[in-house]
Amino acid sequence: MGDMRVVVGGLRLRNPVIAASGTFGFGAEYAEIYDPARLGAVCTKGLTLMPRQGNPPPRLWETAGGLLNSIGLQNPGIEAFIREELPRMKAQGITVITNVWGNDPGEYERSVARLCDSSVDAIEINVSCPNVSRGGPVGEDAIRTAAVVRRSRKVCTLPLWVKLPPAGGLAVARTAQEEGADAVSAVNTFRGMAIDIKTGKPVFVNVVAGLSGPAIKPIALRIVYELAAALTIPVVGIGGIGDWRDALEFIMAGAHAVQVGTANFVDPLAAVKIVAGLEKYMEENKITDWEGIRGNAQQ
């Protein structure tokens, strides 16, 4: 049997399938359906130093092959997370990656420092949420990204990943690497919108919302392929992964691990089915470890 384990940017995972931030809460809801510890890790809902109530409804809009969301980082704040969610997650045996967002580099630094003083396993810096800052996320700008990653790295003693927006380009990814990121997660949702033709107005209060789901997979795959070729740190592939075949494409493109997001809404068992599918694929193709296929599609 193949070895499903993988080390991604300093973080040891029992398999390369991670529940993506914002789609899995803190693991408690899906724990009523299956044991989240069967996944490589759970990436938490995006956390902030202070609690956030999130954006006004509507927050969702279904599109052809995709889903637009404008949740707006509703979360109980880092202290409440550490107090009320983290102990349960750790007791369940979940490998915990905390997704973190801040208003400015100083806030990222304070949040990361606080989390490094807890029992979380890794930190994913979110410079790519499309729903909280007007004029696009920080991660679309290399200089602003550099400041965030530098300040975070300075205080971070845990594996530090940077979650990139699709429009960041190689320059931002290289900046994250140069400032000391252990890995990049790519990509967050695409900035999209919808218009209600009955009212003639944008569906979302913030106008722009984040597009996820099968619709974005080919573009996300292309970005991951390019990042894997350009960077020396690992890439975690995200974007429209719906089954084990999709996951395998990202691994063949060069991803060390994958995150499963919107697919959890399509089938609550999607992520754990991907683990089983990959395991079967390894076995049938006599693949002993991920080194054997990772990045094999690279020219």
Add this chain to the structure above:
Amino acid sequence: MAGKIEVAAAQVASNVRVAEGIFLLKLRGDYSAAPGQFYMLRAWDRNPLLSRPLSVFNLDGDGISFLYAVRGRGTGLLSRLSPGNEIGITGPLGNGWPRRDGRIALVGGGLGIAPLFYAAGVFSGSDAYLGYPDEPYLVDEFARVAARVMVSSDTGAGGTKGFITDIFDPDGYDACYACSPRPMLAALDRICSRAGVPLFVSLEERMACGVGACLGCAVRTVHGYARVCRDGPIFPSSEVMWNG
């Protein structure tokens, strides 16, 4: 809560048109649910992407049923199911109506009558107030489970012409359970709070995960945003922010 969330393949027992664009889907098998709870249903692969949340219309020894209106692609695909077809279902989900002693009024508008049928069966002795846009349907079925059935229709095609809120008087009831489009619920909130009768409403929002993880189906309450799928769909009306 009526038990663990199940993700299962279910077999269609029947799928009957009960009115113009309104269908009653029955699935064979042993399911659980409390009145007011719902399931996520899907009878397709990835198009549409999301499953459809439908409240439980009835639950008996043979299976579980759902009343739905054909509104878009998803419900259109549901309407084409035949006996023997398999569909995916996840549930039961949500909280369900509280159990209250005394006289209970069940008030439904349009497709909002869907979760009231099962409630009438479980909360025996309840009265049902059913408001239809046009021709009433399933009234005889309600008459078998409810103590009394009052009917209205916007067009006057059946029952009293007008809204169900025109003929519903909360006086004498110990609680009111309601499901309907939001403007009618807001009207009921005013009527019931004047009469001092506790009102519990079933709310609807666009939903993705159905289990409380994505925070997509948020509604404003006095406690901040609540999740319709997890904290609801049933809310004490006094906690809902009716103005937004």
